[in-house]
Amino acid sequence: MNLLTYTRLGFGAAAAILLTNLVSCTKTATDTPAPTELSSFDLIQQKILTPSCATSGCHLSDKDITYIQHGLVLAEGVAYQNMVGVDPKNADAKTDGLKRIKAFASLESLLYHKLAGTAASHHSGKQYGNPMPLGGTILPDGQVEFVRRWIEAGAPKTGTVADAALLDDKTVTVVTYDPLPVPASGTGYQMAVPLFEIQPNFERELFTRRTVGNTQDIYVNRYETKMRSGSHHFVAYDFQNRNILPNLNDIRDLRNPDKSLNLFTAFSMSNHVYFAGSQAQYQDYVFPAGTALLVPAGASFDLNSHFVNKTSTVMKGEAQVNFYTVDKSTVQHVVQTLNLSNTSLNLPGNTRTTMTKSFTFDKPRQVLTLTSHIHKMGEKFVIKIKGGTRDGEVVYTSTDWEHPDIITFKTPISLNKGEGLTSEITYNNTSSKTINFGLTSEDEMGIIFGYFYE
Numbered sequence: 001m002n003l004l005t006y007t008r009l010g011f012g013a014a015a016a017i018l019l020t021n022l023v024s025c026t027k028t029a030t031d032t033p034a035p036t037e038l039s040s041f042d043l044i045q046q047k048i049l050t051p052s053c054a055t056s057g058c059h060l061s062d063k064d065i066t067y068i069q070h071g072l073v074l075a076e077g078v079a080y081q082n083m084v085g086v087d088p089k090n091a092d093a094k095t096d097g098l099k100r101i102k103a104f105a106s107l108e109s110l111l112y113h114k115l116a117g118t119a120a121s122h123h124s125g126k127q128y129g130n131p132m133p134l135g136g137t138i139l140p141d142g143q144v145e146f147v148r149r150w151i152e153a154g155a156p157k158t159g160t161v162a163d164a165a166l167l168d169d170k171t172v173t174v175v176t177y178d179p180l181p182v183p184a185s186g187t188g189y190q191m192a193v194p195l196f197e198i199q200p201n202f203e204r205e206l207f208t209r210r211t212v213g214n215t216q217d218i219y220v221n222r223y224e225t226k227m228r229s230g231s232h233h234f235v236a237y238d239f240q241n242r243n244i245l246p247n248l249n250d251i252r253d254l255r256n257p258d259k260s261l262n263l264f265t266a267f268s269m270s271n272h273v274y275f276a277g278s279q280a281q282y283q284d285y286v287f288p289a290g291t292a293l294l295v296p297a298g299a300s301f302d303l304n305s306h307f308v309n310k311t312s313t314v315m316k317g318e319a320q321v322n323f324y325t326v327d328k329s330t331v332q333h334v335v336q337t338l339n340l341s342n343t344s345l346n347l348p349g350n351t352r353t354t355m356t357k358s359f360t361f362d363k364p365r366q367v368l369t370l371t372s373h374i375h376k377m378g379e380k381f382v383i384k385i386k387g388g389t390r391d392g393e394v395v396y397t398s399t400d401w402e403h404p405d406i407i408t409f410k411t412p413i414s415l416n417k418g419e420g421l422t423s424e425i426t427y428n429n430t431s432s433k434t435i436n437f438g439l440t441s442e443d444e445m446g447i448i449f450g451y452f453y454e
Contacts, residue, residue: 142169235277360420
């Protein structure tokens with residue numbers, strides 16, 4: 001535009017054109033809207049849930065092998081709606097009024113306890129499951145605090161309510177493990193798997209036969225178990241044939257360092273009879289009044305501890321069990337253990353299969369407690385009564401392979417001679433290979449455990 005044109009337009013119009021041209025000349029191809037700041041929940045998804053939780057085989061989708069156990073998907077796009085205000089699957093947490101995430105209340109939010117490492121001991125006698133990620137690297141303090149502040153601020157889906165600088169804090173505080181205290185003299189006995197190491201990216205399952213320490217028969221009406229974080233289970237086994245026993249105090253690994261099966265240890269497991277145990281990091285089990293387990297004088301049990309280490313560093317494991325005694329005069333019924341196993345498992349690859357087996361008894365029994373044992377392909381474990389007027393009645397159902405329910409009946413299940421129990425187990429073999437009954441976590445099992453008296 002020349003000077004004559006500016007003159008004809010007049011000063012005001014010319015000035016407006018000049019200003020417009022000036023503004024347009026200062027714009028460049030790199031001018032874009034300022035990026036939207038990530039919300040606090042978006043940061044939690046990006047920094048915590050996706051890398052630490054929503055990994056293959058854990059909380060990525062409802063197709064994961066552990067989904068039937070926890071029922072929780074934490075993938076981007078669905079994690080928020082699956083957690084905030086939602087009841088937990090864990091029975092103890094639900095009974096205590098917790099939510100997976102309860103807005104404005106971190107101590108009533110199961111997620112916080114899982115990440116903070118307090119899940120196993122929040123309430124005396126209660127078990128909220130193992131700390132997370134199981135067998136993985138402990139979250140830095142800053143990440144846990146960021147989650148806590150977000151929850152206390154109402155757990156909003158949008159908006160910034162927690163200091164993002166916390167996510168840069170890499171300090172990790174390891175929760176101190178306090179072993180079970182030994183029962184006072186005259187009240188009980190403790191057995192323990194001493195401190196041991198689990199190598200990086202390794203599952204270590206070991207056995208060690210230990211003596212109870214009782215010089216005379218004792219009656220046990222309560223037991224406590226406790227394990228370090230990263231544990232899968234802890235079981236005390238009795239023996240079918242006490243003339244064939246492993247050496248005392250030896251540590252017998254189920255897997256060799258190259259992860260192959262130790263056949264000698266596997267063979268010794270065929271002599272086992274379940275006595276007591278738990279798949280929870282802490283458990284306090286009390287028998288009904290008037291019933292107790294009999295532990296013969298000089299008894300020994302095979303203590304079985306199983307830990308999973310998914311980290312790149314060495315992890316420590318240990319476990320204890322306390323047996324608390326009562327006077328014989330208070331015992332009306334001596335409790336025995338159920339150990340009913342279906343070993344005829346044939347599970348084709350990429351197939352959902354239901355396996356059924358019935359067990360009948362040659363004399364009347366009063367079933368006091370039922371629980372189950374399956375591995376990770378197990379989706380649902382149902383126990384039904386076999387025979388009699390209650391034939392086919394479902395008395396037990398569990399969909400949690402890792403932490404199965406333990407049901408104690410206020411009125412024992414009364415079974416006559418010739419009646420019994422049926423196990424009906426649904427497996428979902430998501431692998432491409434056929435899976436059979438076996439002793440490792442890559443095989444499967446289907447066992448009814450429990451207690452009864454005659």
